[in-house]
Amino acid sequence: MAEPILDILNFDNIISLAVKTLAVIFLIVIFNSFLGIITQSLLRKAKTKKQISNVEIFSQIFKYIFILLVVVFAVLSYSGAWSGFGIFLGLLSAAIGFALQKPITGIAAWMMVVAKRPFDIGDRIFLGDIKGDVTDITLTHIHIAEIGGIIDGEESSGRIVLVPNSLMFEKNIINYTYNHDFVFDSVITTVTYESNLDHAIEIVRESARTKLGKFIARSPSEPRIRLDFMPSGIDVQVKYFSPSRELHEYSSRITKEIFDRINEAPDVEIAYPHTEVVFRRKA
Template sequence: MEVLEQINQWINDHPVSSNIIKYIVWAVFILLTIAFLRRFLRKKLPDTRIRYRSQKGVEFFGYVLLIIITISFFTGSIKDFALAIGLLTAGITITLQELILSVAGSFYIFFVGVYKPGDRIEINNIKGDVIDIDSIYTTMMEIGEWVSSDNYSGRIVKLSNAFVFKGPVYNYSKDFPFVWDEFNIPIRYESDIELAKTIVVKAASETLSEYVSKSISEWKQVVNKYYIENAQVEPTLAITMTDNWVQFNLRYIVDYKKRRYTKHVLNELIGKEIQKTDGKVQLASTTVEIVRIPNINIEKE
């Protein structure tokens, strides 16, 4: 009893310190509860997507509750206003600026929907697939660097959420999960140009029909949502006369995750069809024309 009386007496004599201790106890309790619930959900929920969203929901509401308690303690319970200002000022220091900006970035990403797990984005000159978003970092599976096209490099990148405020965020999959791609085909001038056009257009139409049909409805939604003109999603072929060959430029729409594979299929199919023409259509390569051969005088002694 004497111990309890001493504690109560100390609390009455030091209200500011006792409130700070209460706040620390509540903060630790909330953080431990978040960690416990995340671990519990990780073990009990078999579905990956539901488990991930549940864990993020627990984390989000836990931090919101912590913020509410913090505001309550530092505005209503602590009588010494100067101390409250000092604590807030100490928290907003140069060393915590990046952390605070990262936490703010996580709320911005969540509420605005800049990107979500599963999206392919490019931010701060780093391109990859988003595999996790927490209160401070965005985790990405990197694409590119020393490997060509859109292949994974094998590196997992953790990027501060603060970067959403520092530069553009390129999202390859939000609203419209397709991208335009193109490649050039050099055809010799002696070839049957009309036959070559037929081969390229037919190969593109057959290979890309699925992407075209799906992208039409998706693109209509983009046009209705944003101030943007309608665009042609069907494959298009443009022909350019160069010094060495007739250049066929094939432009088409494709799933953002299948750009490399689709280009491979198109090149292989077009190459096989050109071989079946028995020389009527020939691929070109760089040629050099010798206009004049200089005279060489050789004197025999």
């Protein structure tokens, strides 16, 4: 045990180690300077946020790969253990394979999307707890233009969510537009028991038909009415197929049309929580 230690502490070995260490540092400094010049040149030419991000990310990747190769080469050169290089590569491959389980699963999921086509770019989907329109499908991620998110409703949040492809093997996928571009929606209007119910039904139905006009011919069915007894009145619910990307827009238009028509109708009133005191004479 003493001899190897003495070999390491040998003056010639120390000089050799110092020279190789300085050579490694020199190479890394030169490479970083050269890479920095190229990176700055590319950043000046980059126009978009994505281009800037690509330049910075690939610059980091090249730097780390170069440092790893230089260090490995220096260590093996100093030790003279080139025979162990194959073992090192085998262990490195195994480690990379273990670390990349999710990305590999993501690539398999991408192949499933290409073959089975559960959705396409432009479809509105619900994947796990993320809802939105698919804008891109890559080897590792699905890019989704989120709807809802931090706010209620079907409005676009303006955010792009990158969902790992591997989640497709773990979560349910709901495709709003798999068969057509329409989704079933509804608007509920509660009218008082004293209202003319037939007139209320006509107002609600015609309001939906008016606002959906051009889509009714292409949608799977006509607007339909459903009624329910409620404590304060009768719920008149109109169910209809609406363009999947404009659900909130059309429900708002129909609601406004119903409100305006009821205000003009003398025999229909909207029910709302309130207190009414009725005095009766005793017999």
